[in-house]
Amino acid sequence: MNTRRVNTAADVINRALMQTRTAAGIALALESAQLLMSPETAAELEQLRARVAELEAAPLAFAEQLDAKSLDNFLISLGSAAEHEPMGEAINRVHEVIRSFRDGLAAMQDTAPVVVGQIYWRAAEPDVRVKVTRVWTVDGAAEPSIAFDIRGRDWRGRPATSFSALRVGLFRQLYRLDTTVTQPATGGAS
Known part of the structure; x- marks a missing residue:
C-alpha cells in the first residue's frame, strides 16, 4: 500500500x-x-518524472561517462555550436549537440551486456546502488533475467541490502551503469 x-x-x-x-x-x-491511472500508466509517468528530474539536476552528467577522445569531441562540438549567429540559433545548436551526445551514450549503454558483479545506480534515486549477482535465461523467455542486491538505507537510516530480480529490458529502464567504479568486463546478458 x-x-x-x-x-x-x-x-x-x-x-x-x-x-x-x-x-x-x-x-x-x-x-x-x-x-x-492504470498501473502501467502510473509506472510510465513515474519513469518520465524520474528522467526529467535526473536531467534537470545534472544536464551534463552524461559527460562524466565519456572517454577522453569523446569528451574532447563533445567540447569541440559545443564550442563550434556556440559560435553561430544569431544567439537563438547558437543555443538551439548547443542543445542539439548535448542531446546527440547524450542519446549516443545511452544507445551504447543499452547494447552493452549486463555482467555479474557490475554496479548500477537507480535512475530515480542516484544514491541507491545495485550489484548484479546473477544473469540467466529461462527457456522460452524473450530476454534474460537479472538478480541483484540493492544497497540503500533502512527506515532508521542505517545501511541495508535487499534483493530483487527483473527482466533485462525493465532493468535497463530503471538502472544506469555506475561508471565511477571499475566494472567486470566478461560474459553477461545483452
Missing part, C-alpha cells in the same frame, strides 16, 4: 464531499488529480 497515494485520494474525496458533489463528481476529481 502506498500511504501517500491513499492520503492524497482521501483528501481529494473529502474536498469533493465538502462541495456536495455526486459520485461522478468525486470520480472526476480523482481523475483530475491523476489518481485513476
Whole structure:
C-alpha cells in the first residue's frame, strides 16, 4: 500500500464531499488529480518524472561517462555550436549537440551486456546502488533475467541490502551503469 497515494485520494474525496458533489463528481476529481491511472500508466509517468528530474539536476552528467577522445569531441562540438549567429540559433545548436551526445551514450549503454558483479545506480534515486549477482535465461523467455542486491538505507537510516530480480529490458529502464567504479568486463546478458 502506498500511504501517500491513499492520503492524497482521501483528501481529494473529502474536498469533493465538502462541495456536495455526486459520485461522478468525486470520480472526476480523482481523475483530475491523476489518481485513476492504470498501473502501467502510473509506472510510465513515474519513469518520465524520474528522467526529467535526473536531467534537470545534472544536464551534463552524461559527460562524466565519456572517454577522453569523446569528451574532447563533445567540447569541440559545443564550442563550434556556440559560435553561430544569431544567439537563438547558437543555443538551439548547443542543445542539439548535448542531446546527440547524450542519446549516443545511452544507445551504447543499452547494447552493452549486463555482467555479474557490475554496479548500477537507480535512475530515480542516484544514491541507491545495485550489484548484479546473477544473469540467466529461462527457456522460452524473450530476454534474460537479472538478480541483484540493492544497497540503500533502512527506515532508521542505517545501511541495508535487499534483493530483487527483473527482466533485462525493465532493468535497463530503471538502472544506469555506475561508471565511477571499475566494472567486470566478461560474459553477461545483452
